[in-house]
Amino acid sequence: MSGMVSRTAIVLLMGLFGVLFWATQLPSPHGTALPDDPPITSPRIRLSDGRLLAYKEQGVPKNKSNYKIIIIHGFGSSKDMNFLVPQEFIDELGIYFLLYDRAGYGESDPNPTRSVKSEALDIQELADQLQIGSKFYVIGVSMGSYSTWSCLKYIPDRLAGVAFVVPVVNYWWPSIPQNLIRKDYRKRLVSCALLLANYAPGLLYWWATRKWLPSTSVMKRNPVFFNSRDVDVLKTTKGFPMLTPDKLRQKGVFDTLRDDFAVAYSNWEFDPTELSNPFPWNQSHVHIWQGYEDKVVPFQLQRYVSSKLPWIKYHEVPDGGHLIVHYNGLCEAILRALLLGEEPLKYRPVIPKFVD
Known part of the structure; x- marks a missing residue:
C-alpha cells in the first residue's frame, strides 16, 4: 500500500513540475504562419x-x-x-x-x-x-x-x-x-498579472485566451471597467480589438501586450x-x-x-x-x-x- 502511495505521489509531483515548467515557457506561435495578417501599408x-x-x-x-x-x-x-x-x-x-x-x-x-x-x-x-x-x-x-x-x-x-x-x-x-493604495484592489490585480507575466507567461497566455473571459463586446457592458459615458462611447468606437482572445492567441500580440504592461509597472x-x-x-x-x-x-x-x-x-x-x-x-x-x-x-x- 505504501509503495502505491509513493508511486502516486511521485507521479503527482512529476505532473506538478511539468505544469510549472510549462507555465514558465513562452507560448508557441498560433500556427507556423499568420496568413490573415494584412500586408504592411503604412510608411x-x-x-x-x-x-x-x-x-x-x-x-x-x-x-x-x-x-x-x-x-x-x-x-x-x-x-x-x-x-x-x-x-x-x-x-x-x-x-x-x-x-x-x-x-x-x-x-x-x-x-x-x-x-x-x-x-x-x-x-x-x-x-x-x-x-x-x-x-x-x-x-x-x-x-x-x-x-x-x-x-x-x-x-x-x-x-x-x-x-x-x-x-x-x-x-x-x-x-x-502606501496608505493610499494598500486597499486598492487594482494594485492586487496588477501584482498578480506582473507575477504571471514575468514568471509564468504560459499560464498567463492560457488564462488570457480562454473563451469564457470577457470579450470586447462583454467589456462594453462591464461596469467594473467603464462608467455609463464610457459604455456609450464603446457603442460607436472600435473598442479594444487587440484584447480579444483571437488576437491574443497570436504570439506577437500577446508578447507585445505583456512586455508593454511589464515595463509600465516595472521599477x-x-x-x-x-x-x-x-x-x-x-x-x-x-x-x-x-x-x-x-x-x-x-x-x-x-x-x-x-x-x-x-x-x-x-x-x-x-x-x-x-x-x-x-x-x-x-x-x-x-x-x-x-x-x-x-x-x-x-x-x-x-x-x-x-x-x-
Missing part, C-alpha cells in the same frame, strides 16, 4: 537599432503647420486611434499630427529590450527622421503616459508642451503613499514626482486630464501625483471615465489648453485636493 522609418517604426500623419502638412503634435496611443491600441477634433479647428490653427505604432504594436517591429527610456528615444528618433523640428508637443493617452513621462525625463529640451490623458500611475513609484529609473518643471519660465505647460469616475486609474492617485508637481495643470472631468479622450469636445478642449492657454469653463484646471 515606416528604420531606427538606429534596425527596428522599423510605423507612423501616420494627419492634419495640415508639416511644412505649413504652426503646431506639431505627437500622439502616443495606449494599451491594446495603435496609431489608428481616434483623436477627434473638428477639421476647421485643425485648419484654423495649422496643426500637424504624428501618430505612430509603439514598439510591437500595429505595423512596428517589437523591441526585445523595451524600457521606459527606449520609449522616449523612439519618439526622438521618429521626430528627427521626419524632420518635424527641434521642439514638438506630446500627448500621451492611458498606457502611453509612461512614454510621456519618459519624454519629460530624457528629452525635456525637445518638448514644446505636454498633455497626459488618463495616465496610468505605477503603484511602485517610491513616492506613492523605473526615476520617480516622476521628483521631475523638474521643463518650462520654468512658463513658456508652456504640462497638463493632466483625468475622469472623476475613472475605474481603471483612480482619481485619488492622479490628484496625489499632481499635488506633488505644482507646475502641472490638473483637469478633472466630473462625469468622466477612462475613455474621456473619446468624449465629444474633449480633444478640442485639450488642444485649446495645450496650444492656446485657453481654459474652457467646464474643464478649467483645479488645484488637486489630496487627503491621506
